[in-house]
Amino acid sequence: MSNELLIRPATTEDRTKIKEIIDSSFPRFFRFFANSSVGSGDGKVLVSENQGIIAGFAKLIEFNIGASKYGCILWIAVRPSFRLRGIALSLTLASLACLKEDGAQAVFASTQRRNMAAQATLSEAGFERVSFLDLFRVFGWRVFEFYGDIWFAPNEIVLRHK
Numbered sequence: 385m386s387n388e389l390l391i392r393p394a395t396t397e398d399r400t401k402i403k404e405i406i407d408s409s410f411p412r413f414f415r416f417f418a419n420s421s422v423g424s425g426d427g428k429v430l431v432s433e434n435q436g437i438i439a440g441f442a443k444l445i446e447f448n449i450g451a452s453k454y455g456c457i458l459w460i461a462v463r464p465s466f467r468l469r470g471i472a473l474s475l476t477l478a479s480l481a482c483l484k485e486d487g488a489q490a491v492f493a494s495t496q497r498r499n500m501a502a503q504a505t506l507s508e509a510g511f512e513r514v515s516f517l518d519l520f521r522v523f524g525w526r527v528f529e530f531y532g533d534i535w536f537a538p539n540e541i542v543l544r545h546k
């Protein structure tokens with residue numbers, strides 16, 4: 385199989401393939417939220433395509449807190465047969481570029497505390513873990529608005545691009 389990877393905005397025709405990736409990548413509890421988020425009109429979805437096959441996707445959101453615009457990589461997943469090929473990193477970097485080009489002052493991501501693969505990918509892309517106190521220093525009491533905007537769930541950690 386060729387290593388030709390195309391990252392592009394998702395189309396409505398990609399929805400079924402994205403759902404397959406969600407179903408094979410997330411525990412049942414998170415599938416509902418991932419499917420709802422990807423299916424909503426909010427934000428953007430990027431897909432990675434290899435020889436016409438949707439290999440992975442990333443869901444991006446943008447939000448404002450005060451007068452500042454921020455971005456978040458909300459969901460990222462790769463089809464099991466395409467894992468360990470750098471696709472998640474490529475999607476992460478493309479997502480970061482997209483959010484920055486759209487004017488995000490800072491870009492965040494969150495992942496399950498035990499998802500070491502996601503943490504390694506995000507770290508390689510230049511993200512570092514931030515604490516509640518770090519976020520409070522940035523957002524003040526609006527930190528709770530931030531958590532709501534990124535759909536923060538129990539047992540997750542937040543990372544910020546350096």
